[in-house]
Amino acid sequence: MPDPVRPWKLSREGPGRYLDGRPFGNTSNVFECLFSSAASYTDSSDDETSPRDKQQKNSKEIEIAEQEMPALMALRKRAQGEKPLAGAKVVGCTHITAQTAVLMETLSALGAQCRWAACNIYSTQNEVAAALAEGGFSVFAWKGESEDDFWWCIDRCVNVEGWQPNMILDDGGDLTHWIYKKYPNMFKKIKGIVEESVTGVHRLYQLSKAGKLCVPAMNVNDSVTKQKFDNLYCCRESILDGLKRTTDVMFGGKQVVVCGYGEVSRKGCCAALKAMGSIVYVTEIDPICALQACMDGFRLVKLNEVIRQVDIVITCTGNKNVVVRENLDRMKNGCIVCNMGHSNTEIDVASLRTPELTWERVRSQVDHVIWPDGKRIVLLAEGRLLNLSCSTVPTFVLSITATTQALALIELYNAPEGRYKQDVYLLPKKMDEYVASLHLPTFDAHLTELSDEQAKYLGLNKNGPFKPNYYR
């Protein structure tokens, strides 16, 4: 335990207790510490706000988030009679934000008990964590954890006397990994894992392949609704937002090369930039995606064909070393380089950490890398995901993910013995459709209902599912 004095630790070691007793004592210390390091990256005006105001503001942020997460609120309402998660003890490991707070409060309203850690050392909104703690939730997280802190927090979620989780809600697989490694026996009581991230899902499939997955797992990441929203509708806006907030670049007339033409790239990046007047080139390895790029009006090139002329380079491949030092050497002065893909390996950033190159941080998340001849490359988020690092995720998108997570927990928790084996599952189509339908009222959208005759003609149940599971 490297650091004996950390805020939440302190508060947890003090007179109060989370789950049972509440409140848990000396928060003032905590808050002092928290607020000195404050400043969520989405809020540049914090400096004008006093700590007191911040806290008030924050429960308000949760309140505002509630308004934009209508589906969770609808779930809460429907749960007033019945408690589908009564008896559920959910241990979670996700980003700690106002939206997560709405999810946790919803799970609680559905009958569950929750203990939570952060899945990322930077992303915790401290005020939200504090507000949740005030509200009686056991949250172990703060912005700027060390790696040791990170694992310590996770451990605190599960290693607690008198409370044993029976459901896991994970984002990245770290929590699942920790339990596998430290407390494998705990799985005997666990009814299922709900996993949200690409990485976490990948790990689960590997476990399953190796015959080591010992409970059913629900792959939330690949649910259609989430996929479409995260990859397409969200990236379409965050590519513009991320570039603008970091560089103030004008998009009109800029030449851009986008590496990869999958869902993220297609409408997410390429279409948005094209709409703003950029000239977009695409690179691809898969001929089918390549042909789609052509038909959508993008020149398909090899990176080296255009590297000298482009103003912006964006990677969205999921591959590694897509942009390497040789490419970076040939870029023109002022070229912006960033990553919208699924990993931080796409740009070989390590290759830029050599003595002849000078790094200069010009803004948060923005580095100028300077060549001996004075040429500057503008590297965003050090090659990590632009949309997560330099942009915000609209609450509405998070609402879809959170609702899907809640439904996946309900499904796994209530499924009759034998419906799910020790394998990785996609959310049943019908529940995916249900998630979508809960979000339609936001748009004042009116769904058409099948007539009996039409349902019969199509061989469908009038209430869905309307598409086969594999349909995207």
Add this chain to the structure above:
Amino acid sequence: MPDPVRPWKLSREGPGRYLDGRPFGNTSNVFECLFSSAASYTDSSDDETSPRDKQQKNSKEIEIAEQEMPALMALRKRAQGEKPLAGAKVVGCTHITAQTAVLMETLSALGAQCRWAACNIYSTQNEVAAALAEGGFSVFAWKGESEDDFWWCIDRCVNVEGWQPNMILDDGGDLTHWIYKKYPNMFKKIKGIVEESVTGVHRLYQLSKAGKLCVPAMNVNDSVTKQKFDNLYCCRESILDGLKRTTDVMFGGKQVVVCGYGEVSRKGCCAALKAMGSIVYVTEIDPICALQACMDGFRLVKLNEVIRQVDIVITCTGNKNVVVRENLDRMKNGCIVCNMGHSNTEIDVASLRTPELTWERVRSQVDHVIWPDGKRIVLLAEGRLLNLSCSTVPTFVLSITATTQALALIELYNAPEGRYKQDVYLLPKKMDEYVASLHLPTFDAHLTELSDEQAKYLGLNKNGPFKPNYYR
């Protein structure tokens, strides 16, 4: 046999024979008949052309089509050494067009023998049929067949002495159905069926489900490349073209309701019309598709909410009775109604054939249906598919389908015993990718190759397949 004097029948009953003897006698009769009824619907200037010129022009049309079907030409070239279809006897039932001619000539170059009928009583380009016949192919088809003609032609393809097919290439399933019904023993020698249409594939799955499918079948319709092209890239252009050619309507400012928001509708119809300045409303039954419509910027409504105000109604659902008499009664004067979906059942056209309504044909494929108060509805193609009836399909799109068909034939014909069972298969991903790659040179598109390191990182073979089979 209701009609003793039909052109191809005549020629086939005369002195010559197709496959063996050639030529087949008294073509002059045939041509006279053909050319008096001539005029492909895509060519409004035929009246200026003499029959003689037409025939010349037509082999030229095949020649021109060859230039736009580079993938088939590439296949021919690669086949110069080896004949992957040597010994194959292919019986086909498709639209008879210049593009089909290029396919047939390619199959022939690959070593196959072909006998062909039309899958549609209207779509045959007589000059192409004639040119193919001149070139030695056994083609049984003409524009404007009766239903009896239709089945007679199909029968002539298979019911022939001394020649028995070992491969079926079908579009709609009628040929397959005929063989099942009349010559079931023929399947003993048949190595496989390649089916192109939704309907035909549906029939095959039903056979398979019922345990009655007795040879392997390849579902070409659902190959990714074909799907993307037919549904999206093609419809995007043909919705505009079909409406313009039939009605000369100006798109700017028009209010349009599109029923259904699947692939055809999404980018195909809605995006194209939006780009031209129309205001587009969408109806949907599936909440996932509905949410996508919302996010793409279309108001999601029930048909009745907007039926009084829209200028154009387009159906793309695959469902039946999507637009019924009640809706038609409420449309405003001059409203255009058409169908881009998968069946001719979407608009309840039968309900318009009542005594109080007057029908008036104002152009080919365009009817005015007139209410007693003088209100006119403009009904296109009597509710059949607009894109097939009133627009043209670019050769490039047909090239993708034809190449896929050719590869599917090669795959089934050469597959080692046991690779394919008596079931319906999708084209292996790798061959789908191959089809796409053969079309990239058209766009001067340059594919990126994986490095060894990247292939290893992704767990892929450097030459593909690059995506799982279910990937779209």
Add this chain to the structure above:
Amino acid sequence: MPDPVRPWKLSREGPGRYLDGRPFGNTSNVFECLFSSAASYTDSSDDETSPRDKQQKNSKEIEIAEQEMPALMALRKRAQGEKPLAGAKVVGCTHITAQTAVLMETLSALGAQCRWAACNIYSTQNEVAAALAEGGFSVFAWKGESEDDFWWCIDRCVNVEGWQPNMILDDGGDLTHWIYKKYPNMFKKIKGIVEESVTGVHRLYQLSKAGKLCVPAMNVNDSVTKQKFDNLYCCRESILDGLKRTTDVMFGGKQVVVCGYGEVSRKGCCAALKAMGSIVYVTEIDPICALQACMDGFRLVKLNEVIRQVDIVITCTGNKNVVVRENLDRMKNGCIVCNMGHSNTEIDVASLRTPELTWERVRSQVDHVIWPDGKRIVLLAEGRLLNLSCSTVPTFVLSITATTQALALIELYNAPEGRYKQDVYLLPKKMDEYVASLHLPTFDAHLTELSDEQAKYLGLNKNGPFKPNYYR
């Protein structure tokens, strides 16, 4: 019955002679000739229709056009009490189409007498001319006039005993030119000229500059509403339509170079093609337009930089010899070349009429020009305007022009002495706004009215004009 001696009547009553003495025979011949060569280019199904049906159909076409020209119908209604053109004798020279018929009938309803000739030897819809003649109008025009016919018809409009025009409605300036040349004294009674075309307006400005314009003239061509519609909204649709009808080309992925980036090009061609998935390059001589092309996302190139790689070349400059033989020599096989500009001089078509090149007409308006090595260029409309030759103009666009013409006639005819001198004028902004407002109901569009306070703040009259005259 405004005119006892009508051309159709005349010609039908016995053999006559053209002005220069050529006999034009009896009308039955004329009609036979007319209808056998009939077939408006917008109507591919004429061959199925008998002459009798055609004529019936045509008054129906006028009726249908009336429904899409709501502004003229509104003018007619308002004229029921008052006849603003009472006493006006309008001689016109325009395209003779169903839409012109609606205009003429409107002028007549407003009190005017009309005599009309065609401004183009090909564009007359014979059935419309016949229907107008039947309705009592003096129309001198048929499809396929010789140049002598053309001038004879014009002469017949003005050279008539007992009737002298006091207003001119011209499209191209030929009528005005004829009167200047043959009957200059006629101008003494003429109150004004309304001119619709670029060329005609140019001629008027030259006359004015030379001090030879002897009556006020209204430049209808440059009215804002007409400009926006003709140049932008109309071309946006007609570029796609014209290319599709002539070549069936697929737009997706095609490389296109557009010469010139004015109004026609900008949204008209470039934006439409971009929306359909083409990759568009632009050439420009004016740096301001060039910069706009850049910001809109088009690579600005010199023609020679891309001429080898493009699939389609479109000229929209108003300049001459923009595409010359040297460029044509370098194009790739199958390249499509067409003109959307203001003249037929943009493509140096004459340079293609050399012995080593073979011309082959493949469809109406489509020529293949074939190089000795077999390379084919697809030349549309022999370099004349694609949108006029190969596409249709929506009635709604023509409605705007026709309404503007009618209002310009009313304005000039009723203007108090001295308001207009012997000069060329633009339509007063307020009347331009009135034309626009008459077309809004078509879109169910609701205009906002200024409050008194707002009008005062802006220094405007509540009823307009809302913008200065130069505003576009």
Add this chain to the structure above:
Amino acid sequence: MPDPVRPWKLSREGPGRYLDGRPFGNTSNVFECLFSSAASYTDSSDDETSPRDKQQKNSKEIEIAEQEMPALMALRKRAQGEKPLAGAKVVGCTHITAQTAVLMETLSALGAQCRWAACNIYSTQNEVAAALAEGGFSVFAWKGESEDDFWWCIDRCVNVEGWQPNMILDDGGDLTHWIYKKYPNMFKKIKGIVEESVTGVHRLYQLSKAGKLCVPAMNVNDSVTKQKFDNLYCCRESILDGLKRTTDVMFGGKQVVVCGYGEVSRKGCCAALKAMGSIVYVTEIDPICALQACMDGFRLVKLNEVIRQVDIVITCTGNKNVVVRENLDRMKNGCIVCNMGHSNTEIDVASLRTPELTWERVRSQVDHVIWPDGKRIVLLAEGRLLNLSCSTVPTFVLSITATTQALALIELYNAPEGRYKQDVYLLPKKMDEYVASLHLPTFDAHLTELSDEQAKYLGLNKNGPFKPNYYR
């Protein structure tokens, strides 16, 4: 050293007094104050930077700005031989930013002496002001001036012994107004005024109308290049950026009403939001603009028709009280209201300052106005211009304005006696074209040159101007 008494120097050299006697203390105070309240709105990470670093960083910002203002750098280069502004004494009143610094340094390189004040009390980048002062320029400005400060600074620019301006560069007309009011005799030596803003230009036209304009003035605001960039290309990006930075709203599926359909609105706001998946309604008073909105695919409504359902309200009219309390009362909870027009009068913000409504500042530039029933309206920038308040202006756009200003100064300063009278002029078209051409290299854009023959055909000089002055 043009001016021994510079403000920064002054203030740093000891306590001073404002014009009206208020003391403004010693500079160290000033700097402390400046940097503690610092934080340019474009830079959210200032809190991590020490004052020392900030200043270093800032001359770097000027350096970076230089790279994106290639046209000014080109002017500097051309001025190496000749000094077109030698002897010019320019007094300026503009926003004080890195881009202005590049302009001032350019004017200086061209031979001019400069004294400068800020045209806005909030927009000064203090570090830039400091860097300019360090570099020897007389700059009187800081972020957060009071109104008295504001006029004091302006006065300090002109009221200085031994230095009298002969050129005015104004943005808003306040400087011009001050000289008119306080030092009218100064105009005797002034050769001209260059004015950049709508308001300032309006004032000049009023002066001219009243016969009180006593020197020539150049209206830079209405130069084509500036207009297109500021109104269209810039707003297209800043509407998205401004909304995103302040509210993180997701655009997809949002219903938006845009009041006014002029240049700003048209492509600036409406097209950008449409491209991001919003459903956009438009209100207009001018039927011509209204018809364009219809043709571009937007429903034209009165505000009240949609006010209950929209998620975002944007004003771009230039009018006053476009959104009034009655509208605000009817908006739904969470509705965002902002202004992109030319004044801060469009939204009647004053009407919201009533006791029953609660205002809550949730972020910088973002207020929640809360109704008694809990409904919240999200008001941005208190109704001031969103694009200036909540977004950044790309350097490239400012480069165009700054280059135009520099050329206007050169033109007025060097014009032969009599070319310009005491009136308001637009920049000659040719210079406008020159500004554009200086910016083309940024896009690697290649302009086509007219041949002699073409120039003759068009009646143009080969080097321009290519369009009449009124052309946009």
